[in-house]
Structure formats: C-alpha cells, structure tokens
Amino acid sequence: MAQRFEFRLTATDGKARSGVISTPRGDIRTPAFMPVGTAGTVKAMLPGSVRATGADILLGNTYHLMLRPTAERIAHLGGLHRFMNWDRPILTDSGGFQVMSLAALRKLTEDGVTFKSHIDGSSHSLSPERSMEIQRLLGSDIVMCFDECPALPATDAEVATSMRLSMRWAQRSRDAFGDRPGHALFGIMQGGVTRDLREESAAALRDIGFDGYAVGGLAVGEGQEAMFGVLDYAPGFLPEDRPRYLMGVGKPDDIVGAVERGIDMMDCVLPSRSGRTGQGWTPRGQVNLRNARHKDDPRPLVEGCGCPACQGYSRAYLHHVIKSDEIIGSMLLTWHNLHYYQDLMQGLRDAVEAGRLAAFVAAFHALRAQGDIETV
Amino acid sequence: MAQRFEFRLTATDGKARSGVISTPRGDIRTPAFMPVGTAGTVKAMLPGSVRATGADILLGNTYHLMLRPTAERIAHLGGLHRFMNWDRPILTDSGGFQVMSLAALRKLTEDGVTFKSHIDGSSHSLSPERSMEIQRLLGSDIVMCFDECPALPATDAEVATSMRLSMRWAQRSRDAFGDRPGHALFGIMQGGVTRDLREESAAALRDIGFDGYAVGGLAVGEGQEAMFGVLDYAPGFLPEDRPRYLMGVGKPDDIVGAVERGIDMMDCVLPSRSGRTGQGWTPRGQVNLRNARHKDDPRPLVEGCGCPACQGYSRAYLHHVIKSDEIIGSMLLTWHNLHYYQDLMQGLRDAVEAGRLAAFVAAFHALRAQGDIETV
Numbered sequence: 235m236a237q238r239f240e241f242r243l244t245a246t247d248g249k250a251r252s253g254v255i256s257t258p259r260g261d262i263r264t265p266a267f268m269p270v271g272t273a274g275t276v277k278a279m280l281p282g283s284v285r286a287t288g289a290d291i292l293l294g295n296t297y298h299l300m301l302r303p304t305a306e307r308i309a310h311l312g313g314l315h316r317f318m319n320w321d322r323p324i325l326t327d328s329g330g331f332q333v334m335s336l337a338a339l340r341k342l343t344e345d346g347v348t349f350k351s352h353i354d355g356s357s358h359s360l361s362p363e364r365s366m367e368i369q370r371l372l373g374s375d376i377v378m379c380f381d382e383c384p385a386l387p388a389t390d391a392e393v394a395t396s397m398r399l400s401m402r403w404a405q406r407s408r409d410a411f412g413d414r415p416g417h418a419l420f421g422i423m424q425g426g427v428t429r430d431l432r433e434e435s436a437a438a439l440r441d442i443g444f445d446g447y448a449v450g451g452l453a454v455g456e457g458q459e460a461m462f463g464v465l466d467y468a469p470g471f472l473p474e475d476r477p478r479y480l481m482g483v484g485k486p487d488d489i490v491g492a493v494e495r496g497i498d499m500m501d502c503v504l505p506s507r508s509g510r511t512g513q514g515w516t517p518r519g520q521v522n523l524r525n526a527r528h529k530d531d532p533r534p535l536v537e538g539c540g541c542p543a544c545q546g547y548s549r550a551y552l553h554h555v556i557k558s559d560e561i562i563g564s565m566l567l568t569w570h571n572l573h574y575y576q577d578l579m580q581g582l583r584d585a586v587e588a589g590r591l592a593a594f595v596a597a598f599h600a601l602r603a604q605g606d607i608e609t610v
Numbered sequence: 611m612a613q614r615f616e617f618r619l620t621a622t623d624g625k626a627r628s629g630v631i632s633t634p635r636g637d638i639r640t641p642a643f644m645p646v647g648t649a650g651t652v653k654a655m656l657p658g659s660v661r662a663t664g665a666d667i668l669l670g671n672t673y674h675l676m677l678r679p680t681a682e683r684i685a686h687l688g689g690l691h692r693f694m695n696w697d698r699p700i701l702t703d704s705g706g707f708q709v710m711s712l713a714a715l716r717k718l719t720e721d722g723v724t725f726k727s728h729i730d731g732s733s734h735s736l737s738p739e740r741s742m743e744i745q746r747l748l749g750s751d752i753v754m755c756f757d758e759c760p761a762l763p764a765t766d767a768e769v770a771t772s773m774r775l776s777m778r779w780a781q782r783s784r785d786a787f788g789d790r791p792g793h794a795l796f797g798i799m800q801g802g803v804t805r806d807l808r809e810e811s812a813a814a815l816r817d818i819g820f821d822g823y824a825v826g827g828l829a830v831g832e833g834q835e836a837m838f839g840v841l842d843y844a845p846g847f848l849p850e851d852r853p854r855y856l857m858g859v860g861k862p863d864d865i866v867g868a869v870e871r872g873i874d875m876m877d878c879v880l881p882s883r884s885g886r887t888g889q890g891w892t893p894r895g896q897v898n899l900r901n902a903r904h905k906d907d908p909r910p911l912v913e914g915c916g917c918p919a920c921q922g923y924s925r926a927y928l929h930h931v932i933k934s935d936e937i938i939g940s941m942l943l944t945w946h947n948l949h950y951y952q953d954l955m956q957g958l959r960d961a962v963e964a965g966r967l968a969a970f971v972a973a974f975h976a977l978r979a980q981g982d983i984e985t986v
Contacts, residue, residue, distance in 0.1 A: 273931075273934050274934075275936050277937055278938070280918065280941065280942075281917075302930065302934060303926070307906060311927075312908070317924070317926075317927055317930075319922040319923055319927075337975070452689040523870070529679065529683070530686065532688070542656065542658075546657075546695035550693075551687075551693055551694065551695075554693075555651055557652065558649050558678060560650075561651075561653055561937060561941070562656040563938060565656065
C-alpha cells in the first residue's frame with residue numbers, strides 16, 4: 235500500500251486519460267466510478283458485493299452523516315470505514331450541495347450556512363472549517379472543499395458572486411485541512427456554463443494548490459449538451475498531473491462523454507436509485523423491468539453479464555419481484571446496475587490504455603441505438 | 611443424490627429425534643427449520659445467502675404464487691426452483707391456510723374454496739385437486755394436502771366438522787397427487803386442542819398413507835402452553851418412520867419445545883419478518899435494535915456469531931441503518947436471524963445425536979434467563 239496520496243497517469247488517448255490513484259487504503263483505477271453510500275450504506279448492497287462489482291472507492295455524504303448518526307459518533311466508533319465495513323478509500327463531499335438541495339430554512343453568510351435538518355428540523359451549521367472537521371472525524375480519504383452551488387436558473391452575476399465565495403471558502407478549507415499525509419483535499423471549480431468564470435475559478439484553485447480538482451456545478455439540470463460544452467474546455471484549465479473529478483455524473487452516455495473530455499472520477503446515485511425503481515442499465519440502454527412485456531421472458535436482463543441478477547434470474551423473475559415490491563428486486567437490480575457501470579469503466583480504461591477509445595465509444599453508441607432485445 | 615424420497619432416523623433422545631430426509635434435490639437434516647420464501651424469495655435474502663445460513667429446504671406459498679405470477683407461468687419458466695434460483699428441496703403449503711387468513715369473500719363448500727385475491731380482487735378457487743395441480747406445476751418436492759383450518763375461537767363440534775372435511779380432502783389430495791417418484795405428499799392432522807379429535811384425524815391419515823405427517827391447526831393464537839399440551843401426545847399418534855412437521859412454528863423456545871416432543875420439521879416467517887422490523891434473535895432472547903441504548907455500542911449483536919451482521923458491524927451501525935430505514939438493516943438482521951435459527955437447529959441435532967438434549971435445553975433456557983448484554 236502507498237503511504238501517500240499519489241496520482242499516476244498511465245496512458246492518454248486524445249483528451250482521455252487512464253491512471254491510478256494510490257492511497258494508504260488501496261488503489262483507485264481511473265477513470266473511476268464511485269458508488270454513493272449516502273448514509274453509511276450503498277442502498278440495498280453489502281460492501282463485499284459493492285467491491286465485487288469492481289468499485290475501488292465509495293462516496294459518503296457529509297450532510298446525511300452529520301445529522302445521523304453524527305460525525306462525532308462515527309469517530310467514537312472508529313471512523314466511517316469501520317462503521318460501514320468498507321476498508322477501501324472513501325471520498326466525502328463537503329455537505330454544501332446537499333444543504334442547498336435538502337435542508338430547510340437555509341441562511342447563507344460569508345462565514346457559512348445555517349440550516350434545519352430535513353429529518354427532525356434540528357438546527358445545524360456548516361462552514362469550511364466545520365466541514366473539514368466533520369470529514370476528518372469521518373476519516374475520509376479524499377476530502378472535498380466546502381463550496382456553494384447557486385440554484386438554477388442564475389444570472390452570470392449571481393454565478394460569479396457564488397463562485398468567488400466558493401473560492402474564498404476553498405482557501406479556508408485548505409487552511410483548515412492542514413497537513414494530513416495519506417489524505418487528499420480536492421478543490422471544486424465553479425462558474426456555471428460561463429467560460430471566463432470557469433477559467434477564473436480554476437486559476438484561483440491552482441493558486442491555492444490541491445491534491446485533485448473537481449468540476450462542480452454541473453449535473454444540476456443544465457442538460458448534457460451544456461455540460462459537454464463546459465467539459466470541452468474546463469478540464470484543460472486544471473493541472474494535468476492531478477485527478478479531475480466530475481461531481482454527480484451520471485448516465486452511462488454522460489460518463490463516456492466525460493471520459494472523452496479528460497475526466498478521471500465520477501459519482502452518481504443513478505445506478506443504485508434506478509435499481510430500486512425497477513430500472514436496469516444495459517449496453518442497449520435503460521430497461522424498465524416493471525413493464526409487462528417481461529413477464530414471460532426466460533432470458534436474463536443482459537446475456538453474458540456476470541452479475542448475480544443475470545447469472546441467476548430471468549427477466550420474468552425480476553419483473554415479478556419488482557411488481558411484488560420484494561426487497562430482492564432492489565438488491566438484484568442495484569447489483570446489476572453497479573456491475574454494468576463498473577464494466578463500462580473497465581472498458582473505458584482498457585480502451586484508453588490500448589489507444590482505441592474512439593472505436594470503443596462508437597461501439598457503445600451503436601449498441602444503444604439498437605435498443606433493448608425484442609420480447610419473446 | 612437419492613432417487614426417492616426417504617426418511618432415516620439416526621438417533622433419538624427421549625421423544626426427540628434426529629435424522630435425514632433424502633430427496634433427489636439433496637438431503638434435509640432433521641430437526642429442520644425451513645425459512646419461508648412466500649412469493650418466490652426469502653425476503654431481503656439472496657438464495658445463496660439463505661443456503662449459507664445452513665438451510666437445507668425452503669417453504670413456498672401456494673396461495674401467493676398462484677395469484678402472482680401464477681403457477682402456470684412458473685411452470686412455463688421451468689418451475690419454482692429455477693424461477694427463484696434455489697436448486698435444493700422446496701416444500702409448498704396447500705394454500706388452504708392463506709386463503710382463510712388473507713383472501714376476501716371466501717366461500718367454503720365440500721368441493722373446495724372460492725375467494726377473491728387480496729392483491730387485485732380477482733376470483734379464484736382452490737380444491738384438493740387444484741392444489742395438487744398447482745404444487746405439481748411449481749415443481750414442489752414436498753407437497754401438502756389441501757386442508758381447512760377453522761378460525762378461532764371454535765367449538766369442539768366446529769373443529770370436528772372442519773377436521774372431518776379436511777380428512778375427506780386428504781383422501782382426494784392423495785388420489786389427485788398420484789404416483790410421483792422423488793416427490794412426497796404430506797397429510798395434515800387437524801383437531802384443534804382436543805385429544806380425541808387429534809387421534810381420530812391421525813388414524814384417518816394413517817389409513818390413507820402419506821410420506822410424512824404434519825401437525826396443523828396450531829400456532830394460530832392458542833398460546834405456547836396449549837400448543838405444547840397438544841404436542842405432548844399428538845406426535846405419538848403418527849407413524850414413527852415418517853417425518854413429523856409442525857406448521858408455522860415458531861419462536862426459538864417453541865422450536866426447542868417442539869423438538870423435545872418429537873417434531874422433525876418446522877417453518878415460520880418470524881426470523882425474516884422480525885429482521886425487517888429491527889428485531890434480532892440471540893441466545894439471550896429477542897433484542898430490539900431500534901432502541902436508543904444501542905446507538906453508541908461498538909459490540910456486535912452476538913459475540914462470536916458467524917453471520918455477516920455480527921462479523922462486520924456494531925450494534926450502533928445496525929441501530930443507525932434501522933432508524934434510517936436503510937434496506938441493509940433488513941438484509942443484515944434477516945441474515946442474522948436465519949443464521950441464529952439454523953445454529954439452534956444444528957445445536958439441537960447435535961444434542962440429540964449425542965444423547966444430551968436435556969443439558970442443551972437447560973443451557974438454552976439459562977442463557978435466555980440472563981437477558982441481553984448490558985449497555986456499554
């Protein structure tokens with residue numbers, strides 16, 4: 235195991251990169267997809283099963299964990315890794331995004347944010363210093379700066395004001411984080427869909443200096459075209475020798491497009507959340523297993539897929555357990571979706587290493603264009 | 611693998627028995643506890659995990675499966691074993707009990723029962739012949755006679771009338787089942803808590819002749835004392851060389867008392883159902899993990915337990931995920947409870963084999979009398 239946090243690029247293909255992030259808790263192969271373990275669990279999965287899909291790292295949510303069971307309680311119990319029985323790397327977000335999307339009665343000042351819990355209405359506050367403290371108590375391997383993300387739609391002036399506040403908070407996060415060998419602090423670029431603001435934000439972050447850099451403020455409803463528009467230039471504003479993390483993305487085609495544009499890390503609740511609603515992700519696109527056309531289909535969701543759902547069960551069974559609201563439906567489809575996502579990441583890594591990403595992406599889109607297999 | 615259904619007693623200790631039921635799908639060690647896979651899944655468990663707890667056989671519910679996805683559909687898909695990805699023995703009940711407890715607008719005649727589905731209100735009927743057909747379509751290894759169980763409270767006359775109807779249905783079930791090598795048909799003794807009626811029912815069943823005999827009509831609210839009262843004599847009315855199955859039982863102390871009284875097989879939803887509501891079964895009794903006293907407790911639910919919940923997690927974690935309504939709470943506690951139940955069965959089998967059941971039962975009650983471990 236590495237004693238320090240290090241990033242090593244092993245290949246590039248166009249703007250796309252493959253590499254390895256080394257940490258004392260294990261390596262992270264990039265481009266990496268991080269399943270989301272919001273409240274100390276990747277929903278409907280045991281950690282060993284998450285690992286079996288090929289995940290090298292999980293994401294934990296500061297906002298949820300600070301409210302319940304609290305960061306202090308998790309620290310007292312030995313940290314988040316031990317608490318949730320996952321000994322590999324964990325990245326925690328800063329809590330800023332969830333405060334804006336989930337909490338009530340938010341009040342934003344230069345110092346930070348006060349808000350009421352969406353669980354019990356209790357009062358809490360977050361600031362760069364408190365977010366760093368919480369993420370330290372959790373024992374996070376990759377810590378995110380505390381930032382602010384403006385609600386859409388927003389004017390350029392609002393985006394600029396918000397971004398500059400986030401940059402001052404980035405400096406305070408850096409100062410509060412201190413020197414923690416083996417742990418990394420990532421800055422978060424903001425600036426909406428405005429090139430000048432993205433460039434200004436990236437310059438501010440580079441001046442402070444971080445172990446990695448996230449592209450924030452995307453995947454918030456702006457649409458894939460606008461997101462790819464930003465990703466056509468924004469990663470180029472960031473240092474080449476540090477990992478680049480696109481927060482909250484996304485669907486499989488978002489992921490492929492982001493990797494093509496130089497992104498190294500992503501996270502999203504989509505594969506697990508959609509698994510709980512009967513949606514299966516396949517090389518031919520999204521399949522709604524609630525649909526009655528599956529009810530007599532003896533074939534697996536995806537022929538040749540190595541996940542337990544496809545190895546052990548027919549579409550007819552998956553349809554039955556989803557219609558019957560059986561927990562095993564969520565378990566199997568979440569496992570399948572995470573497996574598919576990690577298979578996709580492995581395909582992308584292999585393609586970049588082999589210098590054949592364009593052919594991989596063309597085949598990816600061609601298969602999706604065919605749509606799901608015909609009903610028997 | 612055996613080609614036929616066979617039962618071999620290997621030891622007795624007082625009235626208690628241990629043995630092996632051999633079937634073409636594998637052996638069933640007795641006394642056996644059968645987890646319930648109502649609608650084609652043991653809720654919140656994958657079949658491989660159920661097997662890992664030590665279960666040799668599952669129970670499936672005819673009533674639920676005939677309504678959704680239907681027995682014909684399951685047959686078309688290759689049978690229940692393949693449908694639910696469990697290749698070991700399956701016992702199916704006859705549907706009679708669930709019709710009485712779940713369905714609406716029931717109408718009972720000599721021929722059978724008509725009723726409306728609790729799912730969508732559609733009309734259905736069950737009779738001895740139709741129940742045998744459904745259980746054959748499912749591919750059940752151990753088929754139960756179609757019987758009727760009177761609602762409590764009932765007079766002796768009502769119980770007698772109902773029991774005699776069930777005995778006529780037992781003959782019709784036997785006739786409809788036919789000769790199916792490798793598959794077994796069990797008769798079900800009725801007669802409430804009345805000794806004469808139990809004796810009459812057992813005699814009727816013995817005259818027909820079955821591969822095994824169930825004690826029905828208990829575990830329906832009569833209480834443990836009344837149940838044990840019946841079990842003090844009723845198993846003795848049944849042939850010694852056939853397995854004796856106590857339906858729908860029960861709590862761990864019910865199971866221990868039933869084994870002491872000569873029962874070989876049992877089933878109950880309790881370990882899985884209570885796992886989904888935050889209840890853990892331990893050698894010291896039932897523990898409510900929703901209780902706030904666990905919120906800082908770093909210790910496992912049961913020290914030394916080999917299940918994933920106890921090997922990987924603290925009581926504090928279990929409390930957190932249960933309070934947060936996370937699916938992993940149901941997954942871990944169901945696994946623990948089924949593991950505990952199977953550990954108990956192994957302990958009972960070993961004790962009978964060694965001729966030390968009395969000491970085992972004394973130790974079982976002594977540990978429960980101590981209660982749960984103290985809070986830290």
